[in-house]
Amino acid sequence: MISAWSKKKTKQMSDFNSIAASLQDAHTVGVASHLRPDADALGSTIAFALWLESTGKKVVALNEEGATSKFRYLPRHEIIAVPEGSPVDCDVFVALDTSVKSRLGTVLNVIPKHIPLLNIDHHVSNEQYGTLNLVDSTSPATGQILVEFFQHIGAPISRDMATNLFAAISTDTGSFQYEGTNERTFAAASRLISCGVDVSALSRDMYDCHPRRRFELLRHALNTAEFHSDNRIASFTLPLAVAQELRVLPEDNEGIIDHLRAVEGVEAAVFFEELEDGNVRVSARSKNPEVDVCKVCREFHGGGHKMAAGARITGALNQVKNDFLNALDHEIHNRN
Amino acid sequence: MISAWSKKKTKQMSDFNSIAASLQDAHTVGVASHLRPDADALGSTIAFALWLESTGKKVVALNEEGATSKFRYLPRHEIIAVPEGSPVDCDVFVALDTSVKSRLGTVLNVIPKHIPLLNIDHHVSNEQYGTLNLVDSTSPATGQILVEFFQHIGAPISRDMATNLFAAISTDTGSFQYEGTNERTFAAASRLISCGVDVSALSRDMYDCHPRRRFELLRHALNTAEFHSDNRIASFTLPLAVAQELRVLPEDNEGIIDHLRAVEGVEAAVFFEELEDGNVRVSARSKNPEVDVCKVCREFHGGGHKMAAGARITGALNQVKNDFLNALDHEIHNRN
Missing domain, CATH: 3.90.1640.10 (inorganic pyrophosphatase (n-terminal core))
Known part of the structure; x- marks a missing residue:
């Protein structure tokens, strides 16, 4: 630098x-x-x-x-x-x-x-x-x-x-x-x-000044968090109905995913957000410089950086989630 | 400075x-x-x-x-x-x-x-x-x-x-x-x-590297969080049984309270932790320079700084919580 x-x-x-x-x-x-x-x-x-x-x-x-x-x-x-x-x-x-x-x-x-x-x-x-x-x-x-x-x-x-x-x-x-x-x-x-x-x-x-709805969103995220691939991947999903109920704005999502990534042993964290247009917005963060989440996002026509990437994927929330997590699991295991 | x-x-x-x-x-x-x-x-x-x-x-x-x-x-x-x-x-x-x-x-x-x-x-x-x-x-x-x-x-x-x-x-x-x-x-x-x-x-x-048990503690904190005094005070309690079940160490508590303090409108956040010796450890954080949590802690023989203070109070968890929150409510309302 x-x-x-x-x-x-x-x-x-x-x-x-x-x-x-x-x-x-x-x-x-x-x-x-x-x-x-x-x-x-x-x-x-x-x-x-x-x-x-x-x-x-x-x-x-x-x-x-x-x-x-x-x-x-x-x-x-x-x-x-x-x-x-x-x-x-x-x-x-x-x-x-x-x-x-x-x-x-x-x-x-x-x-x-x-x-x-x-x-x-x-x-x-x-x-x-x-x-x-x-x-x-x-x-x-x-x-x-x-x-x-x-x-x-x-x-x-x-x-x-x-x-x-x-x-x-x-x-x-x-x-x-x-x-x-x-x-x-x-x-x-x-x-x-x-x-x-x-x-x-x-x-x-x-x-130190988030709207109350962001607090509710974080609570939802932690309560629905899942750990996969021997706890090396963590994810949470935000269905459209929940986002509407909590009146979540796009800016509220910022930083939520970091709470999953910060768990010891987790190498990558993923956030799946169901959108109104039938797509799912996927945000992925890596904590291990050898786990390239951008590579995985590119498989789904997304992009970004090696340690912070995203994609918009058409499909049902659960299907998109399974497909993406499988690809990410593959990236993590193929590396070793 | x-x-x-x-x-x-x-x-x-x-x-x-x-x-x-x-x-x-x-x-x-x-x-x-x-x-x-x-x-x-x-x-x-x-x-x-x-x-x-x-x-x-x-x-x-x-x-x-x-x-x-x-x-x-x-x-x-x-x-x-x-x-x-x-x-x-x-x-x-x-x-x-x-x-x-x-x-x-x-x-x-x-x-x-x-x-x-x-x-x-x-x-x-x-x-x-x-x-x-x-x-x-x-x-x-x-x-x-x-x-x-x-x-x-x-x-x-x-x-x-x-x-x-x-x-x-x-x-x-x-x-x-x-x-x-x-x-x-x-x-x-x-x-x-x-x-x-x-x-x-x-x-x-x-x-970005907390043990999994800290994640569980944060989840517990958010799920049991309460808002008082027209949402100007937020608190959460950690009963001994929960701390033992989650195998929480003292160092895990660090920063948890900040998630409550960060909610818009909240002026003070308090964490009540039941200890093995029959005391309750109270940690209080203020977000408003005019709300002096140290003053409140001193009423309970504690101390600290104006915006970050604590006390150890003998008594049952719920009783201590009610007494402290009443005193804090008094501090907030008397100020105005």
Whole structure:
């Protein structure tokens, strides 16, 4: 990670200068991120918008869904608007944390044609769709790229900017735990705290505040959990009827599967969610770098990473479950 | 936090020099930490022992319980021995992360009399029992003090030392979330990663590996959870019979209560554990800085911090539960 970064550093610095130059003369700047936004998407958008405002520019910050209720803890989140009919009046547009242009969703309808599009992102799969592309896949969050950008150009980071950027980095790294979390991540977090982030209050907002229905969902998950393949696989299923009864939203599922994966001896955990359209959404997580859940998901036309992958499979819940678990059992046993 | 640190910095630097000077001429050094050790206790002990060894000294690293099974992921943990009958042969003894001397437990029996005792700790309640005391309560972990000590004296930090120190800091801050986590904490973590810590593998060991019985305990907790006082209080109880049936160990309880506290609207969560001696162990956590659970625990001769406190109360489980919840309800409603 460090060495990849060293090699990229010179290019990165020059990209930072190009981004700053592109924004220099703009009067109004549009800023947006991907649909179904997470805290990296919204936090980066808000922080970038606040910085632009602090330099005297007019800013239009957008997201297809606006600042969703789960992220109302982000300071100044009300700066983010939902795009409306006609193109916004701006000289430059900045897409943040968005690997594929189409993931801007309805925001795409309001970006004026023939203006520069700056693409700032950390996803390795980024399609380089911008007029200018600053894609740094050695950063585990777009928020980290922005901290380094602000430091490079000598921009002061206000407390509100810092809180948004800290939330972006913390959530995208699973509280500084996931693969890709590097020494620059911690250095960026250290800098943000010096700008006034209240770590414990923000952490309570990020991690200790789930709706009651998520508690009920977790209870359901633990009560219906099953262990397979000599306890090396754990799974749980969410039938549509239960999801409707508990009024579960898609965002509630986040992290539930980790409780199964965390059981000693379990090498892979799988979540089967029955959807309204007759498909089953399968999410698989591996705890053993040698168990490749992406390989199994690809057999069902899904994809992802080696240790975190998914698929949408047509069929009855129980049938899909049996088929997938058999394939996963095969992956686990063939490896040895 | 920063300002407290600035004031303390000069003293800290002089303390670092005194510690280094005290160890300079020692041939054999004893190192130990508190009983019922956590990862800060063991990780700090191992890292300090490895550093001493790297300078050519003989080291005796001890803990009353040795390196308990939960912490076998700490590299070189086998360096820690259980104290045996006669005093160890050493010139200097170092107590780490131990606020009260008696918490060294059976290690106390083997420390030779009349040798210097160095007391390095981060607890504000430290009783300054050493010949030399380096107590820095602006550090959220003893591991952080050691990183700063090694940096100050220019000692290289090996990968094994770094992994132990990272585990110490990460676990004592709840993965960089608790009150007291500061910019120096992140700076120390950044430094440790540059020394070779594999963050994601270590995080799996620290946070994603619970025995199956803990999974069963969590399930029991969620199934028996109760909400009181207009859902502002959540509680769960663990009767002795259930604990015995699930073969629960004290360490399994850690973090269970957080699942109740994390429910939206809940301001305080309480865990009632029936003990063999006729007492009930009460653990209370607040999510609202204005709800002082320590005040309530003190009514029952317990103590702790404003947002995390506990008590041991004599009585039948249900009676204790009712009495405590009434007192807590009073605290919540009187505040308004």
